[in-house]
Amino acid sequence: MRLHCILSVLALVSSRAVFVGAAVPPIRQDQSTQHPLSAPIQHRPLVIWHGLGDTALSEGIAGFIEDIKAQYPGIFVYSVQIPKGGSLDAERKAGFFGKMEEQVQDGCEQLGGIPELAGGFDAMGFSQGGLYLRSYAQFCNDPPVRNLITFGTPHYGISALLPCPTPPTLQCRLAARAAQSGIYTQWAQNHLVQAQYFRDVERLAEYGEVNTFLTRLNNETLPTPKSERSDAQSSALVSQTKGKGTGRLEGLENFVAMMFDADKTVSPAQSAHFWTYTPGNKTLLLPLASQPLYTQDWIGLRDLDERGRLHLGHCVGEHMDLDSGGCAQGVVDKWVGGRV
Numbered sequence: 001m002r003l004h005c006i007l008s009v010l011a012l013v014s015s016r017a018v019f020v021g022a023a024v025p026p027i028r029q030d031q032s033t034q035h036p037l038s039a040p041i042q043h044r045p046l047v048i049w050h051g052l053g054d055t056a057l058s059e060g061i062a063g064f065i066e067d068i069k070a071q072y073p074g075i076f077v078y079s080v081q082i083p084k085g086g087s088l089d090a091e092r093k094a095g096f097f098g099k100m101e102e103q104v105q106d107g108c109e110q111l112g113g114i115p116e117l118a119g120g121f122d123a124m125g126f127s128q129g130g131l132y133l134r135s136y137a138q139f140c141n142d143p144p145v146r147n148l149i150t151f152g153t154p155h156y157g158i159s160a161l162l163p164c165p166t167p168p169t170l171q172c173r174l175a176a177r178a179a180q181s182g183i184y185t186q187w188a189q190n191h192l193v194q195a196q197y198f199r200d201v202e203r204l205a206e207y208g209e210v211n212t213f214l215t216r217l218n219n220e221t222l223p224t225p226k227s228e229r230s231d232a233q234s235s236a237l238v239s240q241t242k243g244k245g246t247g248r249l250e251g252l253e254n255f256v257a258m259m260f261d262a263d264k265t266v267s268p269a270q271s272a273h274f275w276t277y278t279p280g281n282k283t284l285l286l287p288l289a290s291q292p293l294y295t296q297d298w299i300g301l302r303d304l305d306e307r308g309r310l311h312l313g314h315c316v317g318e319h320m321d322l323d324s325g326g327c328a329q330g331v332v333d334k335w336v337g338g339r340v
C-alpha cells in the first residue's frame with residue numbers, strides 16, 4: 001500500500017514545484033497589458049471539493065489554489081468546507097462519516113450564499129469530492145456549474161473500500177471496522193460515506209434496496225425495485241437536495257473526467273470514466289459505451305458526449321498523483337480560468 005487518503009494530499013504538495021515550474025510558463029501574459037485602457041480579464045470562478053482525508057484549506061489545497069491564482073490573476077477560488085466552520089478534525093471526519101445527501105446540501109447552501117459565484121463557476125472535485133460536486137450539479141446547480149472537472153472520482157462506485165494510509169488514521173480505522181459489520185445496512189448507508197458509493201456487483205439486489213446516494217446520482221435502474229423504500233424516506237431525500245437541478249448533466253458546458261491509469265486505490269480505477277464490473281463478475285469490466293447508463297442516457301451523459309462536451313482524460317500516475325505527466329497543469333490550462 002503506497003498512496004492513500006492522506007498521502008493523496010501530499011501528492012498535491014509535492015506537485016507544486018512542477019505545477020509552477022519552468023517546463024510550463026506559470027503566469028500567462030495578461031492580454032490587458034497590451035491594451036492599457038481595457039479592463040483586466042475576469043476569470044470564471046472556481047470551486048474545489050477536496051478528497052477523503054483532506055480538508056478544505058490543507059497545505060496541499062491551499063498551495064494548489066495559490067498556483068491557480070498565480071496563473072489566472074484575480075480569479076475567485078472557493079474550497080468547500082464540510083461542516084462549514086468545523087474544526088480540522090471535524091472536516092476530516094466528515095470525509096468518512098455522515099450522510100452524503102446532507103453534506104451535498106451543506107455545500108449547496110455554502111455555494112448559494114457566495115456573491116462571487118452568482119454567475120456560475122467551474123468546479124473541480126478530487127476523488128470522492130467529485131461525487132459531491134456532480135451531485136451538486138445534478139440536483140442543486142444554483143448557481144450553475146459550467147465546467148465540471150473530476151480527478152479519480154469513482155463515478156460508478158467502488159467494489160472495495162479505499163485503503164487506509166500507513167499508519168492508518170483513527171478515523172479511517174474506525175470507518176473500516178464499521179463497514180466490516182455490514183455495508184448494506186441502513187446504518188452504514190446513513191453514516192458511512194464510502195458505503196454510500198459502494199457498489200458490489202455480486203450484491204446488486206441488496207445495493208438496490210438500501211442505497212440512496214449513488215443509485216439516485218446515476219438514476220440507476222436496479223434489479224430490485226425500490227418498492228420497499230418508505231415514502232417518508234424518499235421525500236426526505238428529495239427535500240435534502242432542493243435546487244434548480246434536473247437530475248441530469250445537461251446544463252454543463254463540459255464534463256472533464258480524469259482517470260489515473262496507475263490507480264491502485266480506487267477499485268475499479270475505470271470507475272473514474274463510469275466503467276463498472278459486469279453484474280455478477282468482479283473481473284470483467286464493462287466500458288462506458290456498453291453501460292445502459294450511457295446507451296439509455298439515464299443522466300444525460302450520452303447527450304453531453306454527442307455534443308462533444310464529455311472529455312474522458314488520463315493521468316499517468318497513481319490515484320491523485322496530479323503531477324506526473326503534467327496532469328493537473330494540462331487540465332488547469334485548458335478548462336479553468338475561462339473568461340466571464
Ligand SMILES: *[C@@H]1O[C@H](CO)[C@@H](O)[C@H](O)[C@H]1NC(C)=O
Pocket residue numbers: 219221246247248296298299300
Ligand atoms: C431516469 O431514467 C429513466 C429511465 O430509466 C427516465 O425515464 C428518467 O427521466 C430519468 N430521470 C432523469 C432525472 O433523467
Ligand SMILES: *[C@@H]1O[C@H](CO)[C@@H](O)[C@H](O)[C@H]1NC(C)=O
Pocket residue numbers: 280281282283284
Ligand atoms: C468473469 O468473466 C471472465 C472473463 O470473461 C471469466 O473468465 C470468468 O469465468 C467470469 N467469472 C464468473 C464468476 O462468471
